[in-house]
Amino acid sequence: MPTFYENKQLVTPGDLLAEGNYVAGENAYKEDGKIYSTQLGLVDYEERRVHVVALRAFYIPYIEDTIIGKVVDVGFSGWMLDINAPYLAMLRASDVLDRPFKPQKNDLFSIFNIGDLIIAKVVAYNRTRDPLLTVGEPSLGKITRGQIVEVTPTKIPRLIGRQGSMISMLKRETGCHITLGQNGLVLVSGKTLEDERLAIMAIRKIDQEAHTSGLTDRVTKMIQKEKGGVKHAQKDN
Amino acid sequence: MTQIIIPHITQKQIVQSISDGKRLDGRGLTDYREVQLEAGIIGSAEGSARVRLGKTEVLVGIKIEVGAPFSDIPNEGVLTVNAELVPLASPTFETGPPGKEAIELARVVDRGIRESKAIALEKLCAIPKKKVFIVFIDIYVLNHDGNLIDASALAALAALLNTKMFKYQVKDGEIEIKPGYTQLPIRNHPIAVTLAKINEKLIVDPELGEEQVMDTRLTMTIEKDGKICAMQKGGSGYFTTQQIMEATKIAQEKSIELRKLMVKG
Numbered sequence: 420m421p422t423f424y425e426n427k428q429l430v431t432p433g434d435l436l437a438e439g440n441y442v443a444g445e446n447a448y449k450e451d452g453k454i455y456s457t458q459l460g461l462v463d464y465e466e467r468r469v470h471v472v473a474l475r476a477f478y479i480p481y482i483e484d485t486i487i488g489k490v491v492d493v494g495f496s497g498w499m500l501d502i503n504a505p506y507l508a509m510l511r512a513s514d515v516l517d518r519p520f521k522p523q524k525n526d527l528f529s530i531f532n533i534g535d536l537i538i539a540k541v542v543a544y545n546r547t548r549d550p551l552l553t554v555g556e557p558s559l560g561k562i563t564r565g566q567i568v569e570v571t572p573t574k575i576p577r578l579i580g581r582q583g584s585m586i587s588m589l590k591r592e593t594g595c596h597i598t599l600g601q602n603g604l605v606l607v608s609g610k611t612l613e614d615e616r617l618a619i620m621a622i623r624k625i626d627q628e629a630h631t632s633g634l635t636d637r638v639t640k641m642i643q644k645e646k647g648g649v650k651h652a653q654k655d656n
Numbered sequence: 657m658t659q660i661i662i663p664h665i666t667q668k669q670i671v672q673s674i675s676d677g678k679r680l681d682g683r684g685l686t687d688y689r690e691v692q693l694e695a696g697i698i699g700s701a702e703g704s705a706r707v708r709l710g711k712t713e714v715l716v717g718i719k720i721e722v723g724a725p726f727s728d729i730p731n732e733g734v735l736t737v738n739a740e741l742v743p744l745a746s747p748t749f750e751t752g753p754p755g756k757e758a759i760e761l762a763r764v765v766d767r768g769i770r771e772s773k774a775i776a777l778e779k780l781c782a783i784p785k786k787k788v789f790i791v792f793i794d795i796y797v798l799n800h801d802g803n804l805i806d807a808s809a810l811a812a813l814a815a816l817l818n819t820k821m822f823k824y825q826v827k828d829g830e831i832e833i834k835p836g837y838t839q840l841p842i843r844n845h846p847i848a849v850t851l852a853k854i855n856e857k858l859i860v861d862p863e864l865g866e867e868q869v870m871d872t873r874l875t876m877t878i879e880k881d882g883k884i885c886a887m888q889k890g891g892s893g894y895f896t897t898q899q900i901m902e903a904t905k906i907a908q909e910k911s912i913e914l915r916k917l918m919v920k921g
Contacts, residue, residue, distance in 0.1 A: 489661060489663055491661055501661075533661060534661050534662065534663055534667075536664075565665065566665075566666070566669055566680075567663060612673060612676070
């Protein structure tokens with residue numbers, strides 16, 4: 420029962436990944452006892468499971484995911500959100516209003532308008548229906564401040580790091596609030612634009628170098644160096 | 657989808673940041689994004705160039721064909737500029753006949769090259785009143801991240817400088833093409849510089865988000881001796897006289913900077 424690649428090695432669609440008693444995970448399929456890749460990405464062998472982390476991919480919704488969506492349309496009974504997926508997501512008016520919803524009375528535009536960003540959770544999705552969202556939990560709802568960075572959705576786990584090491588380092592070093600949307604949108608809000616800029620720079624670097632090792636240390640060093648640079652510049656003035 | 661929707665908070669931030677004299681991507685108000693230029697990348701065209709302006713990407717190809725001149729200028733070659741916004745460049749671009757954006761883009765690039773008399777069109781006449789050469793400049797926008805005009809004008813000029821003109825002779829009223837090439841006669845180097853006005857501040861090279869929030873924009877095409885040869889204003893806002901004078905100065909400075917990328921020495 421051989422495997423044909425090292426862990427985290429680059430594979431292309433159609434590459435033979437493993438043979439024998441293995442289970443095909445994400446972006447892989449099994450045929451005649453052989454497992455092949457369906458995507459360009461990094462292969463991952465986990466016990467008997469073989470999956471591929473795609474280098475670039477759309478977001479595929481999963482129930483319970485926290486995502487950041489952009490309102491692109493307001494309808495009679497709710498909003499349509501662009502969630503960076505192949506499908507638009509629906510947010511129902513009855514979910515947002517706690518009282519019964521009357522189309523003739525409630526002006527949906529005054530609640531969420533086109534161009535608003537919303538933190539929401541996926542409550543229902545399967546391949547036959549567009550995803551359905553909810554904002555009925557604390558910390559969900561309209562975003563009023565901060566900046567948005569877009570990263571590849573498959574790299575969100577790297578942004579979190581092992582047991583949250585990367586994200587907690589980012590928050591500590593930059594002093595910014597960071598909200599991760601599983602769909603690849605990241606909200607950064609800090610005290611000053613300079614703090615936010617630093618955090619965004621770090622997130623972009625992580626996105627680009629997600630496949631390399633020792634990244635947390637390098638990003639920490641970069642942030643500290645940049646912060647030092649800013650302090651020096653202020654002194655000179 | 658007909659328009660790109662930029663989130664409200666991003667719009668606010670762009671304006672806020674520019675009021676503070678900085679831009680969201682860290683550039684200064686009069687900084688261009690990184691310009692990458694490759695010339696001669698299409699083997700089957702007489703001339704070609706690709707320009708990357710940050711994430712904006714434009715490909716220009718040039719073809720030279722034999723055709724009839726316009727009756728009012730019977731001994732001059734013909735210049736035609738055409739722009740295509742291909743659907744892969746942006747979710748807002750559709751297939752079909754060119755829209756007003758594509759027409760404006762082609763006309764502004766055309767105006768810059770024509771009014772600066774960059775191509776010596778009188779040298780492209782083979783038989784007066786009958787046969788002249790037509791220079792087709794085709795602009796393909798491959799990725800739209802703002803400021804298509806400057807990127808296209810830059811790519812068009814780079815392609816022109818790279819264009820090979822086939823050798824020919826006239827025999828019995830017919831054009832006979834001979835082996836070998838000469839350089840297309842180019843005598844001026846027009847550079848387009850686009851400025852946008854956001855919250856009473858002038859910025860150079862607006863990116864996609866900035867184009868969505870700008871009040872108005874002004875494109876100036878600058879000849880190699882610093883003269884303005886073409887202008888185009890877009891958007892519904894206005895410029896004060898003072899702002900236009902300031903914009904002229906910025907455009908002249910920037911045109912020198914951009915020209916250095918293309919014309920050595």
